[in-house]
Amino acid sequence: MTTQLYNQHVEERRQRSTEILQETGYDGLVLSSGTAFRYFADDMHAPFHTNPHFAHWAPLPGPGHLLLVTKSDKPRLIRFAPDDYWYEQAPLDRDRWGQWFDIEELGSMEDCFDRLPSGQKLGFVGDATGLASKKGFGEADLNPEKLLRRLDWDRSLKTDYEIECTRQATVIAARGHRAAKECFENGGSELDIHHAYVQAAGCVDPDLPYNSIVALNERGAILHYEGKRTDGDGMVLLIDVGASHGGYASDITRTWTRSSADPVFVEMVNHFDALQKDLCQQVRPGLSYPDLHHAAHVAIGDLLYQFGVLKVPGEEAVEKQLTRTFFPHGLGHFLGIQVHDVGGHQKDPSGGTNPPHELHPYLRTTRTIEERMIFTVEPGLYFIDLLLDPQREGDHRDSFDWSLIDRLKPHGGIRIEDNVVVTADGHRNLTREELP
């Protein structure tokens, strides 16, 4: 990672934080990296996820660290470094980290909290609220809503460093996706394909930003299918897997077919790929994301009409709410430290929200598109019994070609997902730079 980009990123964090502290009336901000979560009645910990507000500042792994940010001082990193021989305790490169932070290292989380100054109005952000209360933080200063929303807003517009981290995460995922496609083409099972992916990506499962979705045939219609069946020789693969770099995620979906698939479905996937690229092409500042979501519904309606699955054209199909039967999720979401990143429903920096339209409750982004946003564009088209069955008996049953639907149903569905960065006058499709 280029140090220069990270320098700029920290510098921008400092400037934004000064503004945020002024707006919210705090002298300083305490960001905790988090505490390890232990399963109920067990001595095992869940995989640790750093508090994203901490990760926004520093790609430093592990729980217990505190970061103190004030309006003028160099940020202070109070690092939790326990005397522990059970886990690896990699030393911190103090010369490197010292460029950006004043560093202290202590052996207990309590001691870390004791190093925080008193007599200042500090806002605490993190899950270690018990320790924070003991240190004297008042209830109102633990994760104050207004402060959190202001930080979320800040996170929704990415720096060049963050864009580069996402690009690197895309390069890793693209390697995995190429290997997964090859494994599928050779008849591999879901488990084989998953292994091919992580092997090529050079990581283990907990490094993935979310559980991989590797679905053969009809299982592609289960939106968050996480199983790994061992029978292979599928006709269709729907694979939704990302990768991480520097704490930032990529989130990529592809749908591939083999010669055993119905030629109509294969042709549909080709058209759907063109449809997805066309939606990405429309991304530019000033466009409302819900309008792009609507455009996706019309385009999917037209595609279904063209293939004869629906007997009414796109606009009419959307009006009669028929496309929702095939495309029941949102077009996409912000992407960053969190796979479903924050700020997607926010109306303004102070915290008002724009909820999605009641007909599209799963749309995770209602913002107007701005430069420096990173989001996914992931239209889908599935044959889901739970959604099809009511239509078979419903008022619009004659608008569907049921025999064609039943013929295509064993193929599951199609989803194609790219990660897009908004530029001053358009966009950059990070995914297509690496993967067809």
Ligand SMILES: [Mn+2]
């Ligand atoms: Mn996604």
